Amino acid sequence: MASNEATKKVDLVRGAARGPANPPPARPATPARAPQKRATPGEFFAQVRDEARKVTWPSRRETTITTIMVFVMVVAASLFFTVVDQALRFLVGLILGV
Numbered sequence: 001m002a003s004n005e006a007t008k009k010v011d012l013v014r015g016a017a018r019g020p021a022n023p024p025p026a027r028p029a030t031p032a033r034a035p036q037k038r039a040t041p042g043e044f045f046a047q048v049r050d051e052a053r054k055v056t057w058p059s060r061r062e063t064t065i066t067t068i069m070v071f072v073m074v075v076a077a078s079l080f081f082t083v084v085d086q087a088l089r090f091l092v093g094l095i096l097g098v
Contacts, residue, residue, distance in 0.1 A: 039047065058066070092098075
């Protein structure tokens with residue numbers, strides 16, 4: 001195995017530095033963003049009103065169905081975690097002899 005000095009001499013003879021032969025290209029600089037024009041409070045609320053008109057609001061039926069599904073999932077999750085909790089409690093009781 002060559003010593004560090006011998007390796008340096010070989011590198012000097014080759015004329016190449018250690019590392020990758022082709023360094024990765026430099027990343028391009030991100031372009032500067034132009035400052036945005038500030039809206040007055042009146043323009044702001046007009047834009048908010050225009051965006052609110054674009055929203056597709058759910059019907060009463062869709063809202064009711066979604067609410068019921070949320071309650072069903074809450075009950076299912078609570079039952080699942082209750083069963084898992086009781087099973088773990090039983091296993092820990094067996095292991096520790098409590």
